[in-house]
Amino acid sequence: MWQAVSLLLVVGIVNAKPGIFGEHFDASLFASAPVLPAPTFFKEPIFAPAPIVASAPIIKTIAPAPIIKAVAPLPIVKAVAPATSYATVTQFHVTHPVVKLYICLYMFYIDNTVKGVGNPLVIKNARIVCTSEECLRSAANLKLSMDFNADPCDDFYQYVCGNWKQEHINHGWYSRFSSFETINERIAVSTMDFLKSNSTKGEPLPVTQSRDLYKSCMDVGKSRNSSPLPRYTFSLIVLFTIVISFPLSPFTFKKYVDKKTTRRKRVKLELDEEELFESAYKRVVVTVMKAIISNVTKVPSEKVLVEASNIIWNITDDISELAGDDDDEFDEDFDDLDVRTIKASELQNLTDFLMKENNLKPKEVWKTYFNMLFQDIENVTLDLDGKDLIRYLPNDLDYINSIVVYLAKKRSIYLELYAWYHTVYSMIVSTTTEISEYIYKESAPFKKNSILRSRSMDCADLVIEFMGIAVSYGIADKSFLTVTKPKVDEMLINIKDAFVQRVKTLKWMDEKTKNATLEKSEEMVSFIGFPEWLLNKSALEYYYAGITIANDTFLENMLSIIEQYTPYRLANLREINPRTWRTDPTTVNAYNYFGDNSINVPMAILSFPIYHLGLEVLNYGAIGSVLGHELTHGFDNTGRKFDKYGNYIQWWSNDTIETFEKKTECFVAQYENFSLPNINATVNGKMTLGENLADNGGLHHAFLAYKNYQNLHGTEPQLPGFEKFNDEQIFFIAFGSIWCESRSDESLKSQLKHDEHCPNPIRVAGTLQNSDDFSKAFNCSMGSKMNPKKNKCRIW
Numbered sequence: 001m002w003q004a005v006s007l008l009l010v011v012g013i014v015n016a017k018p019g020i021f022g023e024h025f026d027a028s029l030f031a032s033a034p035v036l037p038a039p040t041f042f043k044e045p046i047f048a049p050a051p052i053v054a055s056a057p058i059i060k061t062i063a064p065a066p067i068i069k070a071v072a073p074l075p076i077v078k079a080v081a082p083a084t085s086y087a088t089v090t091q092f093h094v095t096h097p098v099v100k101l102y103i104c105l106y107m108f109y110i111d112n113t114v115k116g117v118g119n120p121l122v123i124k125n126a127r128i129v130c131t132s133e134e135c136l137r138s139a140a141n142l143k144l145s146m147d148f149n150a151d152p153c154d155d156f157y158q159y160v161c162g163n164w165k166q167e168h169i170n171h172g173w174y175s176r177f178s179s180f181e182t183i184n185e186r187i188a189v190s191t192m193d194f195l196k197s198n199s200t201k202g203e204p205l206p207v208t209q210s211r212d213l214y215k216s217c218m219d220v221g222k223s224r225n226s227s228p229l230p231r232y233t234f235s236l237i238v239l240f241t242i243v244i245s246f247p248l249s250p251f252t253f254k255k256y257v258d259k260k261t262t263r264r265k266r267v268k269l270e271l272d273e274e275e276l277f278e279s280a281y282k283r284v285v286v287t288v289m290k291a292i293i294s295n296v297t298k299v300p301s302e303k304v305l306v307e308a309s310n311i312i313w314n315i316t317d318d319i320s321e322l323a324g325d326d327d328d329e330f331d332e333d334f335d336d337l338d339v340r341t342i343k344a345s346e347l348q349n350l351t352d353f354l355m356k357e358n359n360l361k362p363k364e365v366w367k368t369y370f371n372m373l374f375q376d377i378e379n380v381t382l383d384l385d386g387k388d389l390i391r392y393l394p395n396d397l398d399y400i401n402s403i404v405v406y407l408a409k410k411r412s413i414y415l416e417l418y419a420w421y422h423t424v425y426s427m428i429v430s431t432t433t434e435i436s437e438y439i440y441k442e443s444a445p446f447k448k449n450s451i452l453r454s455r456s457m458d459c460a461d462l463v464i465e466f467m468g469i470a471v472s473y474g475i476a477d478k479s480f481l482t483v484t485k486p487k488v489d490e491m492l493i494n495i496k497d498a499f500v501q502r503v504k505t506l507k508w509m510d511e512k513t514k515n516a517t518l519e520k521s522e523e524m525v526s527f528i529g530f531p532e533w534l535l536n537k538s539a540l541e542y543y544y545a546g547i548t549i550a551n552d553t554f555l556e557n558m559l560s561i562i563e564q565y566t567p568y569r570l571a572n573l574r575e576i577n578p579r580t581w582r583t584d585p586t587t588v589n590a591y592n593y594f595g596d597n598s599i600n601v602p603m604a605i606l607s608f609p610i611y612h613l614g615l616e617v618l619n620y621g622a623i624g625s626v627l628g629h630e631l632t633h634g635f636d637n638t639g640r641k642f643d644k645y646g647n648y649i650q651w652w653s654n655d656t657i658e659t660f661e662k663k664t665e666c667f668v669a670q671y672e673n674f675s676l677p678n679i680n681a682t683v684n685g686k687m688t689l690g691e692n693l694a695d696n697g698g699l700h701h702a703f704l705a706y707k708n709y710q711n712l713h714g715t716e717p718q719l720p721g722f723e724k725f726n727d728e729q730i731f732f733i734a735f736g737s738i739w740c741e742s743r744s745d746e747s748l749k750s751q752l753k754h755d756e757h758c759p760n761p762i763r764v765a766g767t768l769q770n771s772d773d774f775s776k777a778f779n780c781s782m783g784s785k786m787n788p789k790k791n792k793c794r795i796w
């Protein structure tokens with residue numbers, strides 16, 4: 001509280017404009033004739049006018065808004081002693097404001113001295129310290145995670161995240177563990193608590209059903225051991241959905257062996273691993289077949305089962321090769337926006353041609369296939385000879401044609417076996433604990449960095465995945481829409497304003513493109529938190545209408561959800577896509593959907609340590625940079641190809657496109673310079689370009705937006721324990737902190753190959769190297785690692 005009082009005095013001397021504290025204030029009285037004996041700290045140099053003016057942090061505190069607030073005696077008293085001793089101050093009938101101030105000042109002095117916290121050094125920092133729960137939590141989290149021995153100008157990531165790992169233990173459930181996963185974990189735990197709790201009277205049916213789904217997931221062992229598996233018949237589309245999306249995690253028996261590497265390196269150990277994988281896979285096939293077949297007929301001989309497992313293994317392996325699953329190098333020429341259309345009859349002609357080339361008899365396949373998919377879908381009649389076209393990517397066409405020829409050569413009883421097995425396998429993990437644990441045991445040696453989580457954790461995740469909206473109803477903060485959302489909306493508006501401010505100053509864009517760009521940002525819509533209807537009982541019941549969930553039939557529950565929703569997705573074929581929510585509220589991420597020109601910011605990412613940090617400077621540095629990132633995506637190397645309505649057409653002038661492309665080369669070169677010597681790998685600058693542009697633009701816009709916010713609302717209180725840091729430094733620390741993570745070399749290697757995001761330490765370093773604001777904040781000398789001499793890359 002010293003800070004608050006000395007602030008008043010300082011401002012009184014430096015900025016002695018009568019009226020600034022209220023009508024009757026006369027600053028000159030202050031300097032000349034104190035009415036109370038001067039306490040010791042008056043001897044501090046802080047009261048000499050010259051150094052005060054020169055000292056940066058104090059000048060900042062002169063911003064009018066908070067001073068006016070701070071002067072009012074009552075709040076100060078409250079802030080100093082929330083409950084007891086200073087309540088008496090308000091009983092004095094002192095009318096002269098200066099006398100009032102002095103009384104307050106004197107009381108605070110005594111208070112601090114008595115409690116032994118009157119450190120004279122603190123006085124120099126003439127600002128209130130925030131002691132709210134959120135501030136204390138943020139301060140403790142940062143303080144414990146930071147490595148103050150590191151040089152922020154040399155390795156800012158190490159400076160901010162150096163001790164993060166020790167403070168945030170990865171329990172082994174994630175191969176990478178970052179701030180985002182800490183939120184994920186918290187959501188899983190609160191979901192678990194919610195799902196275990198008893199139903200409340202009058203709650204929406206889907207909420208009760210989500211609890212039942214959880215119970216049935218936990219109860220698989222009991223319910224199945226006593227009764228045989230039911231017999232099922234599925235439509236084609238439901239069957240596909242089962243194979244593709246049935247909940248396998250974490251029991252997926254997937255190949256994690258990097259074939260290419262093993263072949264290339266010819267290392268004995270790795271080759272053995274490949275063989276071990278194959279035999280384990282086949283053992284699982286035999287066991288699963290035995291378990292299922294015994295329900296309906298006599299189990300075939302071991303020899304027949306082994307033969308069947310060989311056939312399934314071979315077809316699975318061939319198909320994954322044809323699909324290019326093993327080819328995990330980034331293909332620079334691949335353009336996933338290069339979507340083309342073709343008529344079913346044209347596709348058929350191509351297929352016929354290939355069949356003849358392979359000496360096979362052509363067969364009508366495509367129309368039959370599409371008609372089968374849609375046969376039970378109400379209100380949709382396909383017009384394959386007319387307006388209905390098939391969208392495809394050139395790469396897909398190669399695969400489709402080669403798979404048709406492959407399948408045509410295979411015996412149909414083999415194909416039936418293959419399809420049957422994969423459907424059964426997808427479902428079997430939802431049947432008994434015994435079989436799922438067996439599959440887990442067989443697959444564990446081939447999974448890197450994963451441990452068996454508790455069944456309850458897995459079941460909670462599963463319910464989040466399949467009934468995310470109902471779960472969100474249960475765990476959402478009911479005041480979100482009235483308290484948090486308006487604040488995030490305002491922040492996003494400020495960040496958009498900063499973007500507009502920036503675009504207006506750009507020299508590399510012509511006026512026409514500039515206007516079109518501003519229009520696109522104006523048109524961009526945002527979905528923050530969760531859809532409002534989620535809290536409405538009847539809307540929620542309508543959303544889940546038709547599903548049947550019992551608390552002891554897990555497999556049937558899962559099938560009910562899939563059978564209800566798969567046809568529903570196909571029935572949307574004739575509807576124009578509405579601009580709406582595209583993510584569940586429980587997803588810890590944020591997205592820009594180019595086709596909608598929209599940003600989705602689910603409630604889950606609006607959590608500590610990314611939001612609710614106590615001070616706006618922290619919030620702007622953390623979630624603000626995320627919002628800026630998503631906004632910038634709309635104008636990155638891909639987003640710029642979609643206009644304000646989300647159409648994939650050219651809407652920039654050729655000249656501007658050319659300049660833009662040229663400017664992106666700076667980023668490609670900068671990021672390709674980053675290497676990770678530990679794993680002997682470098683960053684792919686082209687693959688990560690879009691994300692890097694978004695990171696860079698996002699940080700700039702968030703920073704500018706924060707400065708605008710600060711100008712408007714004045715300086716905030718300080719973060720406890722961080723009094724020696726200025727606001728700009730705190731902003732960048734908050735930015736860096738959201739990227740703290742721990743991860744294995746294995747997962748880093750895979751990220752560098754497949755992920756469009758750079759590893760987090762590089763995201764932090766790359767972005768800050770381009771930020772003059774950062775170098776200024778930390779006074780990084782030109783030529784230091786974080787402030788390199790070469791040209792800084794900047795587009796947005």
Ligand SMILES: [Zn+2]
Pocket residue numbers: 629633691694
């Ligand atoms: Zn992104």
